[in-house]
Amino acid sequence: MKLTDFYYDLPKEYIAQHPAEPRDHARLMLYDRKTGDVEHTRFYNLVDELHEGDVLVFNDSKVIPARLYGKRVPTGGKVEVLLLTPVGDDKWEVLVKPGKKALPGTTIEFPEGLTCDIVERTDFGGRVVQFHYDGVFDDIIDRIGEMPLPPYIHEKMEDPDDYQTVYARERGSAAAPTAGLHFTDELLEKIRAKGVEEVFVTLHVGLGTFRPVEEDNIEDHEMHSEFYSITKDAADKINTAKAEGRRIIAVGTTSIRTLESAGTTGTLQAGSGWTNIFIYPGFTFHIVDALVTNFHLPESTLLMLISAMSTREKILHAYEIAVQEKYRFFSFGDAMFIR
Secondary structure, three states, X not given: OEHHHHOOOOOHHHEOOOOOOOHHHOEEEEEOOOOOOEEEEEHHHHHHHOOOOOEEEEEOEEEOOOEEEEEEEOXXXXXXXXXXXXXXXXXXXXXXXXXXXXXXXOEEEOHHHOEEEEEEEOOOOOEEEEEEOOOOHHHHHHHHOEXXXXXXXXXXXXXXXXXXXXXXXXXXXXXXOHHHHHOOHHHHHHHHHOOOEEEEEEEOOOHHHHOOOOOOEHHHOOOOOEEEEEOHHHHHHHHHHHHOOOOEEEEOHHHHHHHHHXXXXXXXXXXXXXXXXXXXXXXXXXXXXXXXXXXXXXXOHHHHHHHHOOOHHHHHHHHHHHHHOOOOEOOOOOEEEEO
């Protein structure tokens, strides 16, 4: 399949710059994955589409203030560093802007005595850096870092919690698992009261989720690895539900990638590891039956993933309808329930 097969035209004014208020008042497209039929409602009505015994699987990863601003030593040139993935012993994989002068051996200074040395280049245009500091790294990052909003969001975010899910708890993401941004504590209470089971997994969102596809043939694209973790309790609950014929509903593409990475045999395996799974049309799903997701960028791996749950043609037709109906797109935008 060609990259251009996943293109659609989106007016810039439909890119959401802030979340709906309240969050669960975003619009929700109900999408039948077999027929391609669509209906329109509000996200708070998702509870009406769920059945007793359904299992909702959430990614509980928490976004860290991963964007740091510093200067090169000794020139003083300004540098932006985006934290992606910790690789142990105070080393991180990062993206550095501007990148041309970010050569191994370069030192970057940040506020509060934090410094890093560039150790090596990575295969995907990033760098591995070694941090040096006094105190607690997470505390320093919380004080000097900024939330790493996507480049298509141009309006200032007044409240950093707008870019966190209400159930976020495991620090480590460089971007939010945005499908979960639509849930409120009140909506979750209603969902529980209906007899829907909650399960949490963790995938720390890094370069793999938002790295653009540059190859003309999408099969040639290589995903960047991201860290995931599934507890034994979570795996047991999902496997029991599968055995009983109950629906497994992933909240967000990161949840679906976690489940399908660890469930290739049809039985979900507990544990942690790294996944570079790339899901596109033709993929066979072993765990997930339905998906709550946002509207994704043209030619993105996320659009390819949701196309695999139906067909590329039907999904793109649904996106055409969303544009006609003036849905809000991307991270702070509206949602789909693919069932």
